[in-house]
Amino acid sequence: MMIQDTSGQDTVVQPNMSKKLKWPLVAGAAVLLVSGLVWSSVGGSQISESIKRSELRFATLEQGTLTRDIATTGKIVAANAPILYSTDQGTVTLLAKPGDRVELGDVVATIESHKLTNSLKQQEALLEGMLSALERARLDARREQLKAQQTLDMAKVDLEAADRESRRGDELIENKLISKIDFEKGKDDLHKAKLLSAHAKQEAELMRDTLTFEIKNKASEVNRQKLVVSELERQVAALNIKAPVGGIIGNWLTEQKARIGQSQPILTVVDLSAFEAELAVPESYADELGLGMHVELSFGELTLIGELSSISPEVRNREVTARVRFEQDDRLHLRQNQRLSARVLLENRPNVLMVKRGAFVSTGGGREVYAMNGDIAEQTDIQLGARSMSHIEVLQGGKAGDVWVISSIQPFNKAEQVLVR
Template identity: 80%
Template structure:
């Protein structure tokens, strides 16, 4: 009787080759899967590779972004007045370009015969009026003397009439004179009083009249003196003086030339005070403001200043701005010396930022390649405020991300690129 089939089973021992079959199968499957993944990718992405040495990289970080305007400029004299001709005439240029002058030195003169002759005529007229004033004073004294003489004579006549009137009073009491003679003495007394009063009024009126006439004559003399003073000032101004200490700039006319009034003659450059003149692109004109900090670079020397003035007009798509800064002998500044500058617009703390690079212009500020190990992947981004060295990242990045900051044109718009 057969109970089961155990008697038919044969026990076999596993050999070494069968143990290795299973790992080999898994390896082959992994290779096949990898091949399928690589073959499924676009030919424009991972199939492209770029050498690492041809690229530039930067890591995103947080910090304070100083938004600024990079520009260039030159050193100019803060005070370089232009001297003009005060009158029409022939000019004589005394100081030459480059000569050092002190304040008040005569640098040019104008020869104006018309003005000098007019001055002499007015001076002669003034002397004549002064002589007339002195003559009027003498005549006034003579007329006052006559009026005083008339007043004194009237006073004497009054005293004589008063004395005759008192004697008449005594004689009438004694009836030694007639009543007619007595009344005549009273009339003479009254007449003498009237003459004395009128003589006093006449003397006072004469005094007031002479004082008024003398005052008018004196005012005419003063008026003429003002005319002479003005002409003397104009003649003195024909000697043109340096308003500041410095050097002579350029001649703006020829030697011994016939020039008109208010025509420019020459410039005087004040070397004791310099300013920086910057050419700022007109796109930044609305952001400029008086008092903004400016960083000036004279080679390896850096100086801080502030905006002192901004031109209201645009020339060659640029706005001219003046910067005032502290000066020292160590700077050794010269007129028209070139410099570079940064106008500091604002400080933004705690900003996600990255160093500037060619990716901003080549990608239009909207695309960048972000490194993931050895793979550069195209990523959409949004950028914000920009400075001379950094640019703000609004979207598309995090702290620690590594971006390709060089131009993205070599990537040929591929989604992924191998960086080797």
Template identity: 60%
Template sequence: MIQDTSKQDITLSSTSTNLWKKALWPVAIIVIIFVGAWWSVGSESVSHSVAKDELRLSTIIRGDLTRDIAATGKIVAANAPVLYSTEAGIVTLVCKPGDQVKAGDVLAVITSPSLANLAKQQQSTLSAMKIEFERTKLTARSEQLTAQRSLDMAQVEMAAADRENRRAQLLIKDNLISKIDFEKSKDDLNKAKLQYKHAGQELELIKERLAFEVKNKSLEVERQALVVADLERQLQELQIKAPVDGIIGNWLVEQKARIAASQPVLTVVDLSAFEAELSVPESYADEIGLGMDVELNIGGNKIMGSLSAISPEVRNREVTTRVRFNQNSSLKLRQNQRLSARVLLENKQNVLMVKRGAFLSSSGGRYTYQLHDELAKRIPIQLGAQSMSHIEVLSGAKEGDVWVVSDLSSFKESQQVRVR
């Protein structure tokens, strides 16, 4: 009878097992050292990790960069004249703000009793001067006729004296008259000739004098007529009329108010000509200039314009500019309609550039992180011109590199960060 299997067991030697154990110990030690070294290096260079979904990445590209300035503004009327009173008086406003008007429409009427009374007085003076002018012409004709009659009588007397002188010459030959009578006839003839000559000269002088007096009266009438015409013009200007087609802007006085001369009364907005008024940051004031191109975005529609005016003063750290449209826009624009714009400063061609992002402010534009697979490495950079969407890269990158352009505060200025 077999009680157990102990008789069949064979005792093995432990020499081979010990050899394997001795061989594995050095390998294990090497592995432990390698892992420890790797962990030490990894933990020293990669301090922490960030989620890729939290980052904004951009690839370095090469292209044309337009350096510009972002600005906001509004649509304003290029022509919005202010209408003034021409005389002191009481104003009656005919049209209300917002009313459509045509050029020449009466917008307000000023009542000036003093001007109306003065116009009537000057008109009466003109009428009196016209009557006096006609009387002067009649007097001139009368005096001229009298002078002509004197000339004619002198001519008749000269002819009679000449006849008597010829008769005396015949009689003296026959000694029928004395020599004294003959000399007297000659004296009478000379006297008659002098009277005729003087009468003719006096007639010419009277004509010149009367012509001068008539001309003087005529000029006085013309001067007074100009005075009356100017007063009539002033009376007509008491009706304030629209200079352009448009709408009434604002009342600058109250209805039936007593106003002074040259006081603003109301404004008219010309709806046929608009400009854009932009507010540019003060820091760019020295870089903008007249004639620069401007891209305007009005309700999703883009149109081009150019800077036409730049304010010489700064208000609220902004400079006000005016932009004139390059072409007549078919858009239906409204006064004070909001818009955005880009003032195009310069255009750089074939440059490396990257999208703008919060990394500019968080790093001061001195460094960023470049992504290699799952590792973001900090690199020094140098940036150049900026546009609204991109910024020029001067050094620190090549085309195709991927940068982190979002806020870098989560990287804690580490040299390397793992991106998971």
């Protein structure tokens, strides 16, 4: 016996079209009603655009202190990193390698200069000869002075003898024991003896002055030669290049055993006791920089305040190099050429109406912005003033508490009013 299905009992029901269209019609009417209310509330004839709120950035105008600054980057450099130069031409031998630690006065390189060392030996030999000549001149001077003294002594003896003969003649002439001619000859001998004695005395004094001058002249020549030798000794000693500061060897600036000229750079010594920050500032800000300006240096999470210590007078790659001196901090583990970010604080303007910077400055030329009035962004003419890296001064077109669209104004298509939904 077969069991039949229920297909014979089913009845076909036709769909009700009014119920199918009911919910779409209701939803459409609601949208039209809301849109009509919004358009009627803002004067729909002036609104031609609408933009999603998520596509825009907003900022509120506020009153406060505007800090004009320059954001830049830089690196850590040693405050004292002298470059050592060759003192004479020759063959260089580098004794310290890059990274080696050295102390003040350590010999880090030597220069072999045969010309300079031979010149020193020649001048030393010349000095020895001049010293011998000086001693010989002193001996000759003593000998000449002795001869002059002997001549003076003999003249004194002759004078005494002539004086004695003259007195004896006076006695004899009174007793008429000698002739007048012999008497006068005795007087002439006395006068001659006096002249010879006076001349011998003058000759001895002149000889003493002459010999003194000759000795002084030769001594001056010896002193001059000593200075020549002393200078050459200094130059030879300078062939041993010494570290002017304690630290580490930086870079070799020449090759080992290379033939170098005078005043050629050899190597650098880095003083690790003090560091400075070297910043690259765009040349457009060069005229605003000044020594002593405060600079905010960022080392990761740690921020320090320093001041500009030097500004380069030249421009390279459209940038000006500036040095910043700052207090060393034990929390910092600084290394040569370590990168950092910095902010040069140019000026503080108190009680300024300002707003955060955004793309509206460049896209609107700094002359227009869209200010929020409820859900409507209205095109507004503005005038901007001083600028920092984060804020910009508002001179006209706004007041504290106003909300501006600080993103690009290009999506607004120059419309006077735009709905922000």
